[in-house]
Amino acid sequence: MANEVILLDFWPSMFGMRTRIALREKGVEFEYREEDLRNKSPLLLQMNPIHKKIPVLIHNGKPVCESSIQVQYIDEVWSHKNPILPSDPYQRAQARFWADFIDKKVYDVSRKTWTTKGEELEAAKKELIEILKTLESELGDKPYFGGDEFGYVDIALIGFYTWFPAYEKFGNLSIESECPKLMVWVKKCLERETVAKSLPDPHKVTEFVAELRKRFGLE
């Protein structure tokens, strides 16, 4: 049976970006479908009834939900090239730990940099820089989080880079000056075609966030 792969996604989603990158790393042809999150398609609601969120990967009619789970699934189904997770059990556990850390910490805190003001904003800025510094320290002198090869943790984090200018603009902070090594890592990832193709222009993301702020009455 031919492989039919559909990705239900939303262009600025840093989670959707993970799945796009993983599919491209494996050379998988897929149909990208843009979802309007204020008017979710029947297909999205049918394929992800529990969370009703993107991204949703539909492989030969069967859904896989949650970006981290999708990336692992893609790695296991298309195991012939560009391994995403390492093969050693301890290295795999480390990769999953850091992806989980990113999931638990980065999104919620970073969101506050453009949705809050005053003391709450200051606290969020401080926490975000601490989180990014922790990640920077984990990266160390390695080219990628997993070592010499681009992999799972890099995929988990890189999409957030497209939101950095928005965090910086609306939160009044500078990620580049606080985490210079992380920005070196970003540049290295962007050299990869699979990443460059999967990430939107950060300026467009910042414009999108500005619109969201107007919509939420934050401007």
Place this chain on the structure above:
Amino acid sequence: MAQNGSNNVKLLGTWGSPFALRAQVALHLKSVEHEYTEEADVLKSKSDLLVKSNPIHKKVPVLIHGDVSICESLNIVQYVDEAWPSKPSILPSLPQDRAFARFWAHFVDGKCFESIDAVAGAKDDAARMALAGNLMECLTALEEAFQKSSKGGDFFGGENIGFVDIACGGIVGPLSVIEAFSGVKFLSPEATPGLVQWADKFRAHEAVKPYMPNVAEFIEFAKKKFNV
């Protein structure tokens, strides 16, 4: 880099922790000899070993294998499955089934535990009843997943205990406590017949029984902890 076999295995846990339980069940299933260390007062006074082996979160459980440590309970379970690859397997072998298992394990850790905590922390009966609705929705979703996944067997894993059983097993204790305190039956033969039977089978399983406190013990512990 960790090696199998003769390397020392140690588990840091705390009594009644649904997360430490997951690690204990996994180690038992794989017949891994290990030393269990109780963190007696993990909220107020963490041991040096805990802080050293889990500097980021400083939480239990932590699995220490030789000179490396693995944190986060579901991560530990997957690690145990992979580092000791002999049967029984904890995760299924097909990618689609593995994705299903991971999805429901995540669901338990996310929405389920959030709604259990919300019900447990509710300020008054009115708030509790409102929050109870969310918990019921979670359990209904789990019931459907169970019916689909068990294929007539006793467990989410079918005939044998698997990843979702171990993940889900963590809610059995906390649920029994909030049922006792609120008088509301969250698991019932009418609403969640599959889960009711599953909970009994899980509790009685030889890899679970030695580690899981019984309902009365959980309730006693909760009474002391919350001064009820």
